[in-house]
Amino acid sequence: MNKKSLLYCVFFIILTYEISFAYSSNTIDIEFDGQLVTTGCQVSADSLNKKIKLDNLRWQNINENGVSQITSFSIAIEKCNEADLQKTVSLTWQSNQLVDIDKDSYLKTKGNSNILLGITDKEGKLVSWNKSMSLGEVTIIGDSQQFDFGVFVRKPKSENAKVGDFTGTATFMLEYE
Secondary structure: OOOOOOOOOOOEEEEEEEEEOOOOOOOOEEEEEEEEEEOOEEEOOOHHOOOOOOOOOOOOHHHHHOOOOOOOEEEEEEEOHHHHHHHEEEEEEOOOOOEEOOOOOEEEEEEOOOHHHHHHOOOOOOOOOEEEEEEEEEEEEEOOOOEEEEEEOOOOOOOOOOOOOOOOOOOEEEOOO
């Protein structure tokens, strides 16, 4: 199982029952039939080990404005089956490399640029790290269904961004029920 994502599989049991009346004075037979169905949903290959390139970032603009423009990206699930329909999809962004600024958390980066990364939901609001957030319901069978996010660069609270390279790594856990 990939370390960057975790998709909890849900097993769906369909039970039907049929009551057979035996004409015996002391017993009633009940028969159960079932079918075990594994969920087909999985994180798409394009969403695993995703690399998002943030180009044309000018350190001068970041220092003057505090943040960069948001770069959009998505995480997709695919191969869902009929048993998965209408299940709620939740995602948890995870990291222990966070910096809190004014009650918001940002991802620390490695490198000499001294910048932080903010991850946003589809409305452009910062995500809450290490807490589950609902993304919606499974609505597509067989094909891909995507969930949109964004990422931006932010300078530290009391320092300026510096010219240089940076990398940041976050993991996510995807589950549904």
